[in-house]
Amino acid sequence: MMTIMVNDLKHAMTSAKRDSSYILEVGEKGEENLNLQHKMLESNSIEQLNKAGLREGIVVWDIGCGSGEMTEYIASVVGSTGHVYAVDASEEQIKVTKKRITSADYRNVSFIVDDISSFENKSFEEADIVYSRFLLMHVKGPENVLNRMLALLKPSGVLVCQETAMDSVNNSSGNVFIDRYFQLLIAYGSQNGFDYNIGRKLQTLCSTVASFSKIDYYVTKLDLNSSNGKKLLLSRLDEFKDKLIGANLVSEQEMAEIKQGMSDYFESPRLSDCTLYTEQAHLLAFQ
Numbered sequence: 001m002m003t004i005m006v007n008d009l010k011h012a013m014t015s016a017k018r019d020s021s022y023i024l025e026v027g028e029k030g031e032e033n034l035n036l037q038h039k040m041l042e043s044n045s046i047e048q049l050n051k052a053g054l055r056e057g058i059v060v061w062d063i064g065c066g067s068g069e070m071t072e073y074i075a076s077v078v079g080s081t082g083h084v085y086a087v088d089a090s091e092e093q094i095k096v097t098k099k100r101i102t103s104a105d106y107r108n109v110s111f112i113v114d115d116i117s118s119f120e121n122k123s124f125e126e127a128d129i130v131y132s133r134f135l136l137m138h139v140k141g142p143e144n145v146l147n148r149m150l151a152l153l154k155p156s157g158v159l160v161c162q163e164t165a166m167d168s169v170n171n172s173s174g175n176v177f178i179d180r181y182f183q184l185l186i187a188y189g190s191q192n193g194f195d196y197n198i199g200r201k202l203q204t205l206c207s208t209v210a211s212f213s214k215i216d217y218y219v220t221k222l223d224l225n226s227s228n229g230k231k232l233l234l235s236r237l238d239e240f241k242d243k244l245i246g247a248n249l250v251s252e253q254e255m256a257e258i259k260q261g262m263s264d265y266f267e268s269p270r271l272s273d274c275t276l277y278t279e280q281a282h283l284l285a286f287q
C-alpha cells in the first residue's frame with residue numbers, strides 16, 4: 001500500500017485497501033467503542049508512556065492510531081517543538097483522528113494512511129518513541145511489524161507496545177456466556193491469522209526480533225466488572241457479531257443468546273462478588 005498523507009484524503013479514500021478480516025468497525029462507526037475502551041485504559045497507557053520518557057520536544061510515531069485518543073494526548077505533551085506521526089491502514093480511522101486533532105487545534109501531527117506491514121520511512125523524521133496499543137493483535141506477521149516499527153526509531157529510541165491476551169480472561173463467576181464470548185473471539189483470530197493472545201508472547205517476540213539494552217515488561221488488569229467494562233463487552237458484541245457469524249463460527253441465534261445471557265448476568269447482584277478482567281501486557285524496549 002502506498003503512503004498517503006491525509007491532506008490527500010479524497011485520493012486516499014479511493015486508493016487504499018483495508019483487510020476485511022479486521023474484526024472491528026472503523027471510522028465513525030467504531031469511534032464510540034474505541035473511546036469507551038480508551039477511558040478504561042488511559043491511566044495505564046499514560047503511565048507506560050511516562051516510563052518511556054514521553055516529554056516536550058520529542059518525535060513520536062503512533063502506529064495503528066485508531067480514533068486518535070492517544071495521538072491527541074501525545075500531541076499535547078510533545079507540544080509545538082515536538083511532532084507526532086499518526087499512522088493507520090484505514091483512511092476512515094485517520095479521518096476521525098484528523099478531526100479530533102484539528103478540533104483540539106494541535107498543529108504538530110502528520111497523518112499517514114498506510115499498512116505498517118509494508119511501510120518504509122523515506123520522508124519523515126525518526127522517532128524517539130514508537131508507540132502502538134492493540135495493533136499487533138490485529139496484524140498478520142507481528143515479527144515483521146515489530147521490525148518495521150524498529151526501523152522508524154532513532155538509535156536511542158524506545159519501542160512501546162500494549163497488547164491484550166484474551167485467554168487471560170478471569171471470569172470467576174464461571175458464567176458460560178462470558179466464556180463463550182472470549183472463546184469465539186480467539187477462534188475468529190486463529191481462523192484469520194491474528195493472535196488475540198499476543199500479549200503473552202510480547203516479551204519473547206520482542207527479544208527475538210532485536211537485541212535491546214533494556215526491556216521492561218509488566219502486566220496490568222483491565223477490570224471488566226465495571227459499568228464501562230460491561231457496556232464495552234456488550235457494545236463490542238454488536239460490533240463484531242456479523243464477522244463471527246459470517247465466519248461460520250456461531251449462528252445468529254446463539255449470538256443473540258450470548259448477548260441476552262451476558263446482559264441478564266450483568267444485572268445480577270451476584271456479579272458484584274466476582275472478578276472479571278483481562279490482562280494487559282506492557283512492553284518498553286530501549287535500544
Ligand SMILES: C[S@@+](CC[C@H](N)C(=O)[O-])C[C@H]1O[C@@H](n2cnc3c(N)ncnc32)[C@H](O)[C@@H]1O
Pocket residue numbers: 022024026034038063064065066067068069070087088089090093114115116117132133134135138139
Ligand atoms: C484496536 S484499534 C486500536 C486503536 C488505538 N491504537 C487505540 O488503542 O485506541 C487497531 C488499529 O490498528 C489499525 N491497523 C490494523 N492493522 C494495521 C496495519 N497493518 N497497519 C496500520 N494500522 C493497522 C486499525 O485500522 C485500527 O485503527
